[in-house]
Amino acid sequence: MIYFITGNKNKLAEVKAILxxxxxxxxxxxxxxEIDAKAIIKTKLQEALNHQKGEFIxxxxxxxxECLNGLPGxxxxxxxxxxxNEGLTRIAEKLGNDKVxxxxxxxxxxxxxxxxxxEGAIAGKIVQQKGxxxxxxxxxxxxxxxxxxxxxxxxxxxxxxxxRKIAVTRLKEFLRxxx
Numbered sequence: 001m002i003y004f005i006t007g008n009k010n011k012l013a014e015v016k017a018i019l020x021x022x023x024x025x026x027x028x029x030x031x032x033x034e035i036d037a038k039a040i041i042k043t044k045l046q047e048a049l050n051h052q053k054g055e056f057i058x059x060x061x062x063x064x065x066e067c068l069n070g071l072p073g074x075x076x077x078x079x080x081x082x083x084x085n086e087g088l089t090r091i092a093e094k095l096g097n098d099k100v101x102x103x104x105x106x107x108x109x110x111x112x113x114x115x116x117x118x119e120g121a122i123a124g125k126i127v128q129q130k131g132x133x134x135x136x137x138x139x140x141x142x143x144x145x146x147x148x149x150x151x152x153x154x155x156x157x158x159x160x161x162x163x164r165k166i167a168v169t170r171l172k173e174f175l176r177x178x179x
Contacts, residue, residue: 002055002108002175005029005048010135011059014159018168019175022057029058037062037074038117041107049112057171061104061164063088063137065126067097076137085129085140092126100126102141104163106171116174120166134158 003025004015012024029044037060044058064070068091072079079088092098103121124143131139131151138150143161150158159165 002057003048003052004057004059005044006059008135011061011164013155014162014164015057015059015168017159018165019172025052025056027051033075033078035071035073035075037103037105038107040074041105041117042115045107045109045115046112049109055108055110057106057108059104059106059164059167061102061136063141064101064103065092065097066099066101067092067095080136085137088137089126089128089140098125098127100124100141102143102163104167106167108171108174116171118167118170118174120163120168120170122161122163122166 002019002022004012004022005025005027006012007026015022029047032040032043034040041058041060045056048056048058060074062073063076064073065088101121101123103119106118107115108118109115122143124141126140127142127149129139130149133154134151140149142149
């Protein structure tokens, strides 16, 4: 059994679409504040392994603004809480650079010694808020080569191109080759 540690039903649905055998485990784990997403994930996985037996996955989805030298990255949650999507849009506009990369890092742990990371990334730009579906910064993220923000796309369309899909697909391939 592989447990996906998340309280976010949207993330769970995206992961289960690719890895249906994954079960949700909604537990609170300490989250260190760090600009290295892998360090955050590793700490969470180590903590999960200390409390329960099993195989676990933890993910971190981050937004890297070129105009801020990669910030907020894994600190996006705090940026959204303090300045929201509107603030992120204003920053990109004022600094004259709307380029951004959305990344999902997934950590998989079978034991303290066996921790693996899988990354998915998609480039895009920050735009004025459009759309009502999705969550977080979906309404201001316009993926390169597309005319709709993530929040304007239906779930199926978003899942076909998302950074989470790329990372989960890499994890799925890894798990398939290990059996």
